[in-house]
Amino acid sequence: MSESAPHTRRACLHTLGCRLNQSETNIIREKLAAQGYIVVPFGEPADVAVVNTCTVTNEADAKSRKAIRGFIRDNPTAFVAVIGCYSQMGYQVLSEIDGVDLSIGKQEKLNVADYISEEKRDTPLIVRDHFLKDDFTIVTPDLAPSTCRPNLKIQDGCDFMCSFCIIPFARGRGRSRQLDNLLEEARQLANHGARELVLTGVNVGTYAWDGMTILEVVDALDRVDGIDRVRISSIEPTTIPTELFDRMNDSSHALTPYLHIPLQSGSNHVLELMHRRYTREEFFEFICAADESVPGLCIGTDILVGSPGETESDFQDTCDLLTNSPLTYAHVFKYSERGGTAALRIPQKVSPEEKNRRSAVIRQISGRKLAAFHQKHAGKSYNVLFETEENGVWSGYTGNYIRVSVCSSDILTNRMESVVLERSCGDFMTGHLQKTAKV
Numbered sequence: 337m338s339e340s341a342p343h344t345r346r347a348c349l350h351t352l353g354c355r356l357n358q359s360e361t362n363i364i365r366e367k368l369a370a371q372g373y374i375v376v377p378f379g380e381p382a383d384v385a386v387v388n389t390c391t392v393t394n395e396a397d398a399k400s401r402k403a404i405r406g407f408i409r410d411n412p413t414a415f416v417a418v419i420g421c422y423s424q425m426g427y428q429v430l431s432e433i434d435g436v437d438l439s440i441g442k443q444e445k446l447n448v449a450d451y452i453s454e455e456k457r458d459t460p461l462i463v464r465d466h467f468l469k470d471d472f473t474i475v476t477p478d479l480a481p482s483t484c485r486p487n488l489k490i491q492d493g494c495d496f497m498c499s500f501c502i503i504p505f506a507r508g509r510g511r512s513r514q515l516d517n518l519l520e521e522a523r524q525l526a527n528h529g530a531r532e533l534v535l536t537g538v539n540v541g542t543y544a545w546d547g548m549t550i551l552e553v554v555d556a557l558d559r560v561d562g563i564d565r566v567r568i569s570s571i572e573p574t575t576i577p578t579e580l581f582d583r584m585n586d587s588s589h590a591l592t593p594y595l596h597i598p599l600q601s602g603s604n605h606v607l608e609l610m611h612r613r614y615t616r617e618e619f620f621e622f623i624c625a626a627d628e629s630v631p632g633l634c635i636g637t638d639i640l641v642g643s644p645g646e647t648e649s650d651f652q653d654t655c656d657l658l659t660n661s662p663l664t665y666a667h668v669f670k671y672s673e674r675g676g677t678a679a680l681r682i683p684q685k686v687s688p689e690e691k692n693r694r695s696a697v698i699r700q701i702s703g704r705k706l707a708a709f710h711q712k713h714a715g716k717s718y719n720v721l722f723e724t725e726e727n728g729v730w731s732g733y734t735g736n737y738i739r740v741s742v743c744s745s746d747i748l749t750n751r752m753e754s755v756v757l758e759r760s761c762g763d764f765m766t767g768h769l770q771k772t773a774k775v
Contacts, residue, residue, distance in 0.1 A: 344374065345372075345373055345374070345383040345384060345454075346373065346374045346375075346376050346380075346381065346382040346383050346384070347368045347373040347374070347375050347376070347382055347383065347384040347385070347386065348375065348376050348377060348378045348379070348380060348382040348384070348385050348386075348407075349361050349364060349365055349368075349375070349378060349385070349386045349387075349388065350378040350385070350386070350387045350388065350403050350407070351388045352387075352388065352389055352390040352396060352399055352400050352403065352420075353388075353389070353390025353392060353396060353420075353421070354390065354392075354536075355487050355534060355536045355569045355570075356487070356489060356492070356536045356537060356538060357388050357390060357420060357421075358487055358536075359486075359487035359488065359489045359536045360388060360420075360445060360446060360489065361386075361388045362481065362482055362483075362486065362487065363446055363474060363476055363489075364386060364388070364419075364445075364446060364448055364449065365482060366476060366477040366479045367446075367449045367477055368384075368386075368449055369477070369479055370477035370479065371449055378403075378407070379407075379410075381410070381411060382411060382414055383414055383415065384414060384415045384416075384417070384452055385407045385411065385414055385415070385416050385417065386417045386419060386448055387400065387403055387404050387407070387416070387417070387418050387419070387420075388419050388420045388445070389418060389419065389420040389421060389422035389423055389430075390420065390421055390422060391420075391421040391422040391424075391425050391426060391502060391506055391674075392421070392501075392502065392503065392672075392674075393669065393670070393672035393674075394672045394673070395672065396422070396672075397422055397426060397429075400418075400422045400430075401429075401430075401433065404416065404418060404430070404433055404435075404436065405433060405435075408433070408434070408435035408436070412435065413456065414456075415437050415438070415452055415453065415454070415455075415456055416435055416436050416437050416438070417437065417438040417439075417440065417448050417451065417452060418430050418436055418438065418439050418440070419439075419440045419441075419445040419448050420440075420441075420442070420445055421442065421502075421503070421506035421507065422506075423439045423440055423441050423442075423445075423464070424441035424442045424464060424505075424506045424507075425502065425505065425506050425675075427439045427441065427462055427464055430460075431459075431460045431462060435456075436460050437453075437456050437457045437460055437461065438451055438452070438457070438460060438461045438463070439460055439461070439462050439463070439464075440463040440464075441463065441464040441465070442467065442506060442507050442508060443464075443465045443466070443467055443468065443508075444463050444465060446474065451463065467493070467507075467508030467509065468508075468511070469508070469509055469511060470511065471511050471512045471513065471514055471545050472492070472511060472512075472513055472514070473513065473514050473517040474489065474513065474517065474518075474521065476520075476521045476524065478524045478527075479528070480528040480529070481525050481528060481529075481530050483723070484529075484530070484531065484532070484721065484722075484723045484732075484749065484750045485530070485531075485532040485533070485534055485565075485567075485721070485723065485733075486525050486530050486533060486534070487533075487534045487535075487536045487569070488518060488521060488522060488525070488533045488534065488535055488536065488557075489513060489518070489536050489537060490512065490513050490518050490535050490536070490537050490540060490543055490550075490553055491510065491511070491512050491513060491537030491538065491539060491540050491542065491543050492507055492508070492510075492511055492513075492537060492538055493507045493508040493509045493510045493511050493538055493539070494507065494509070494510050494538045494539045494542075495509055495510045495539075495542070496539065496572070496611075496613065497611060497678075498600075498610050498611050498612060499609060499610050499611045499677060499678035499679040499682075500600075500610055500640065500643055500671060500674070500677060500679045501674070501677065502674035502675075502676065502677055503538055505676055507538055510538070510539055510542050512542075512543045512544055512545040513545070514545055514546075515545055515546070515548055515552065515553065515556060518553070519556055519557070519560065522557055522560050522563065523560055523561075526560055526561060526562035526563050527562070529562075529750055530562070530563070531562065531563065531564045531565065531721060531750060531752065532563070532564060532565035532566070532567060532592075532721055533557060533563055533565070533566050533567070534567045534568075534569050535550075535553070535554075535557075535566065535567065535568050535569060536569045539572055539575065540568060540569070540570070540571055540575075541571040541572050541574075541575025541576055541577075542572075542575055549577065550568075550571075550575075550577070550580075551577055551579055551580070551583075554566050554568075554580070554583060554589075554590070554591050555583070557590060558583075558589050558590040558591065563590055564590060564721070564752060565590050565591075565592050565721065565735060566590040566591050566592065567591075567592045567594055567737075568580075568591075568594070568595065568596075569596060570596040570597075570598065570638075571595065571596065571597060572597070572598065572613075573597045573598070573599075573613075573614050573618075573619055573622060574613045574614055576595070576597070576622070576626075578625070578626075578629075581626065581629040581630050584630045584633065585629070585630055585631075592735040592736065592737070593630050593631075593632055593633045593634065593735055593736045594633070594634045594635075594636075594735070594736050594737045595626060595633065595634070595635050595636070596635075596636040596637065596638075597619075597623065597635060597636070597637055598637060598638040599619060599637040599638065599639055599654075599657070599658075599663075599666075600612060600638060600639060600640045601639070601640065601643070601646070601650065601653075601654050602616050602619075602639075602653045602654035602655070602656060602657030602658065603616065603646070603649075603650035603651075603653040603654060604616050604617075604653075605645070605647075605650055606643060606645060606646050606650045606654075609643070609644070609645045609679070609682060610640075610643065610679075611678065616653065616657060619657075620657060620661055623635055623661055623662050623663065624661070624662060626662075627662035632713070632736050633662075633736060634664045634709065634736040634737045634738070635662055635663050635664050636663070636664055636665050636666070636667070636737070637658075637663050637665075637666050637667070638666070638667050638668075638669065639654060639658070639666045639667070639668050639669070639698050640668075640669050640670075640671055641654075641668060641669070641670055641671065641686075641691055641694035641695055641698060642670050642671040642686035642690060642691030642694060642695075643671040643679060643686070644671070644679050644680075644682035644683070644684055644685055644686070645682045645684045646671075646686055647684075651694050651697075654698070655697060655698070655701060658698065658701050658702070658705070659701055659705075663705060664705060664706060664709045665702045665705055665706045665709070666698055666699075666701070666702040666705075667702075668695045668698040668699055668702070669695075670691040670692070670695055671686070671691065703762075706760075706763065707760045709738075710738065710757075710759075710760035710765050711760060713738060713757050713765070714757055714758060714759060714760070714765070715756065715757065715758075716756070716757055717754050717755065717756050717757075717770060718734040718735070718736075718738070718740075718754070718755060718757060719734065719735065719752050719753070719754055719755075720732040720733065720734055720740045720742075720752070720753055720754075720755045720767070721733060721750070721751075721752050722748035722749060722750070722751050722752075722753065723749070723750070724749075725748070725749070728743055728744070728745065729741050729742070729743055730742055730743075730744055730748045731764070732748070734755075734757075738757070738764075738765055739763060739764040739765070740755055740757065740764060740765050740766070740767045741761075741764050741765070741766055741767070742755055742766070742767050742768055742769055743768075744769060753769055753770075753771075754769070754770040754771065755767040755768065755769055755770065756768055756770055
């Protein structure tokens with residue numbers, strides 16, 4: 337272990353899983369930097385590693401263990417802290433990995449820097465307190481964000497208890513971040529140049545603090561100087577107020593014309609087994625109303641294939657809904673057994689081979705849907721917030737979440753430029769700048 341002064345120690349962080357995990361990792365990164373650590377990319381030599389884990393599937397667990405073991409193999413004297421959802425649920429397994437010094441569950445993960453020491457431990461320290469039920473605040477150092485579109489955590493936990501999902505056990509009951517506190521972080525991010533904020537949480541549509549809802553959140557963020565866009569990352573179908581459509585249609589409002597609404601299944605039989613709170617017909621009716629209300633709206637979804645009890649007929653219902661609805665694209669996930677969830681009691685199982693086949697079918701349909709959505713926008717002009725560059729090709733997103741690539745010799749990082757969209761190339765569109773780029 338390095339005996340150098342704290343301000344010269346190197347720390348790296350690795351995130352697995354959702355945008356909420358990414359948001360929390362960024363907060364931890366800022367705290368470590370504020371304490372004098374030099375933060376380096378994960379994989380480079382470091383004195384400290386923080387791995388923020390995911391446990392939504394068996395594959396996520398395996399990826400977490402692989403990342404931890406890989407870092408320890410290359411940095412055997414480094415202090416290794418494992419945090420997050422897998423640390424909450426699988427702390428015993430993680431504590432048996434040789435080289436892990438610290439395992440912190442959900443409640444204390446943002447304070448991981450307070451538990452890091454300069455010396456490795458003979459046995460791992462396990463921190464796994466009970467969840468708090470109160471609404472919360474987050475102390476965030478006033479540092480520049482690591483991305484052009486930083487995530488802003490507004491909510492945590494979930495009360496819905498879907499039969500397949502472990503997250504309520506890994507993150508606790510639903511609770512909301514105090515509005516003045518999240519606005520303080522939003523202003524900090526804007527002062528450092530952030531132009532788009534992505535609202536994250538486990539169940540953001542249930543936001544409720546001091547009588548305010550997600551409507552008050554997006555309206556308050558709209559008034560933050562410097563923030564051009566506010567995007568909701570993912571939102572449950574039964575929690576979406578239709579008043580959001582008015583904000584999306586208002587060109588002066590920061591809320592983007594984008595929704596990511598998890599469907600999970602297009603079969604009423606499977607939705608009932610999943611303990612979801614809507615029917616196939618209600619979901620279809622809602623997204624059709626949204627599509628009609630907001631021109632150019634992009635509607636993404638999540639689909640879970642191979643859950644217990646899902647028959648071929650059920651799967652075909654899902655394919656039919658995805659194909660014949662305004663949905664733009666689908667992220668597909670294969671069901672993974674999670675201890676303690678109600679789905680384990682359903683006897684009818686789907687084979688791994690069949691899960692793979694169904695996943696491939698959904699990806700094919702999703703690809704066709706996205707290409708058709710792209711084609712509808714070809715030849716039109718949209719503002720694109722550019723983020724990254726590779727070999728003279730810049731990439732960014734429109735407000736309705738079309739990823740766009742253009743060739744330019746100008747520096748476009750964090751610039752909003754008008755682009756004429758040209759053609760679909762898989763998951764992105766090509767385009768050309770309408771004018772010479774400027775700040």
